[in-house]
Amino acid sequence: MGKGRKRKAAPREANGRAQRETAWQVKLPVLERRCNELGWRLTHENLRQVDKFGGTVWGMMLLAGDIDRRQFEAMEWFATVRANYLRAIDAPPDTPRGASYGGATGASLIAENEDRARMARRAYEGAVRALRFRRHHYALVALANEQRVEIKFVKPALRRIADHALVAEE
Secondary structure, eight states: OOOSOOOOSOOBOTTSOBOOOOHHHHHHHHHHHHHHHHTOOOOHHHHHHHHHHTTSHHHHHHHHTSSOHHHHHHHHHHHHHHHHHHHHTTOOOSSGGGOOSSSOOSOOHHHHOHHHHHHHHHHHHHHHHHHOSHHHHHHHHHHHTTOOOOHHHHHHHHHHHHHHHHHHHO
8 A cells, every 4th residue: 555646657857856847848849830830840940940930920921931031020110119009008908808897907008108108109100101001001910910911911011111110210
C-alpha cells in the first residue's frame, strides 16, 4: 500500500518535481501550425521567423511574401496610430469582456491629457486623409482588427500609408 497519490508521468527535475514547460514549448504547436499554413518546413529558423512576425494578419502576409518589409512597417505604424486614436476618444474595447453595461467604468483619458488626445486624433485623421479612398481606409481598419482582407485592396493602401508614415516621422 503506497502513501499519497500517484505521480504524474512527466520528466523530473533533480529535486523530484515535475518539470514545467518553457515558454517556447508552450508556443511550439502554434508556430508549427503557422509554418504549415505557409507551406514551410519545420526548421528552427522558420519557427523563429514565424514567432517574430506571425502574430498578426499583416505579419503572416509579410511571411507569405504578399507585402514587403516597408508595407509591414507602415501597417504597424497605422495600427499603433489607430490604437492611440481609439484610446484618445475613449472608444470601448472590441471584446465583449471589456463591455460595460452600467455606464462609465472610470475617468476619461481625454481629461487626463488633452494635448496627447489632440495629437492622437490629428495623427489618425492625417493617416485617413492620406489614404484618400474609403476602401483603403476600410481595408486597413479590417487588417488592424485581425480580419483577412484581399491583397488587391491592401497593397495600394499600404503604399499610401507607407509614404505618409515616412513624411510624418520626419
